Amino acid sequence: MKKICLIGGMLQGFEVCYLAQKAGYEVHLIDKKKQVLIKDLVEHFYCFDITIYPSKLIDISKNVDxxxxxxxxxxxxxxxxxxVSNIHCPILFDFDSYYISRDKAVSKSFFAKINVPTPxxxxxxxxxxxxxxxxxxxxGAFMTYDKKKIPNLDTDFIVEEYIEGNVISLEVIGNGNTYYVGKETKVHINESNDCYMISTFSNNxxxxxxxxxxxxxxxxKGIMDVxxxxxxxxxxIIEIDARFPSQTPIVVYNSSGINLLEMLLEAFSLEEITNFECISTENQCTLEHLMKGKNNSLVHIGEQKLKNALTCKLYHADETIEIFEYMGSNKIYTLISKGVNEKSLCANRECGLNMLKYN
Structure with a gap:
């Protein structure tokens, strides 16, 4: 059994835990907070700050893959x-690419040099x-028609044209030589520009x-979300993030069978990554975040709301739907619905919604 160690126990960690379970991996988690979202989903939890106790991290690195x-x-x-030179196992992370991607001004300048279309x-x-x-x-993102608001913004913001259309996402995994492009997904955004749902999307x-x-x-050399x-x-192109993303890999897995966590581990051990070409599949999947309101009604909430939860657990799982419940002041759930086509997806999703409404 392969063993992986995660540093950080919030939303991205949830994604990796899910894929690790599907791959049969053992998950070790390090976080400086005692209570973190995925604490109850992992096999081993260590509570410490790696910047204060690096020797503990180094010891753990001797026993994980x-x-x-x-x-x-x-x-x-x-x-x-x-x-990084003191760690005894691979760190599946491209630091140089991350430094470019985390600064949207730097990444946009990079896009211009390689002729990538941007707003x-x-x-x-x-x-x-x-x-x-x-x-x-x-x-902190927002759309405005008021030009007077623009000059008052400091250099911590980027101002672009607002473009209507589908927000779509792709993951790419590379080993510095060859690159694997995953499966497209659609990102559903609410009025606060926060994602409340992910669904499958046609190849582009x-x-x-x-x-x-x-x-x-x-x-x-790692994973990147575009x-x-x-x-x-x-x-x-609106942005890149050279880190393991949240939400989209679960939909990629359930619609295509491709486990991006497994691909990431393979990328660090292979000279060439196979299956670069487009994945063709008819399977469908949606992932959505829901909160229970008055009269058992269900309303969509953005992903950022999940950060307020104390922990989460698996609420229900079968071949057609999976539900995770978040512990906190409100009843919040993530519903993952699956189907071999659009019709079966809608039927299975409706069963999941009814399960939450009337339980």
Whole structure:
């Protein structure tokens, strides 16, 4: 049995735990907080700060097959980069690509050099889309028609044209030489620009070529998420994140059978990654976050709301639906629905919704 160690116990960690369970891996978790979201989903939990007790991390690295940072704490990632030579197993993370991707101004400059299409900077007319230079794109991002708000923003924000269309996502895994492009998914966004649902999406050759081009120019050695806006006229890249993403890999797994965690481990041990070409599948999957309201009603909530939960557990699982329940002040669930086609997906999803409504 392979053993992996995660640094960070929140949303990205949930994703890796899910895929690790499907692959039959044992998961070890390190987090400096005693109570973290995925604590009850892992086999071993260690509560300490790696920047204060690096020797503990080094000892753990002797007994696992790989370490995966799944934290958004930049100081933790920088420190891990500093001590990487002392670690006794691979760290499945591309630090150089991450430093480019976490700064949206730097990454946009990189896109321009390799002719990647992106939204126009500082457009003359509204609507404008404003987003922080660092951090998750949903936190602090907003759309406005008021040009007067734009000059008051400091250098911590990027102002772009607002483009209507589907938000679509792709994962790319690389070993620095060859690159595997995963399966497209659609990202459903609420009014707060937070993702409340992920669904399968049709293959897009243009998007796949752009994603591969970005990875090859980065010489990516790890996993990267690429997001774009697609409408009838064009496709534009809005951001990349060179880290293990949340939400989308679960939908990729259940619609295509491709476990991106397994692929990531293989990428660090193979000279060439096979199956680069587009995945063809008719299987369907949706992942959505729901909160129970008045009269047993269910409402969608954004992913960021899950950060307030104390822990989570598996509520129900079968071949058609899986439900995770989050412990906290409100009843919050993640519903994963599966089907061999759109019709069966809708029927299975309805069963899952009814299970939550009337239980």
């Amino acid at each position: 790989a370490i995966i940072p799944v934290t958004e704490n930049f100081d933790t990632i920088k420190y891990l980069h500093e001590i 126009i900077n500082r457009p003359y007319s509204p609507p404008y889309f404003v987003k922080p230079i660092t951090g998750s794109s949903s936190v 050759k243009t998007f796949r070529k752009i994603a591969h081009n970005i990875a090859s120019n980065l010489k990516l 997001e774009a806006i697609q409408n009838k006229r064009n496709l534009k």
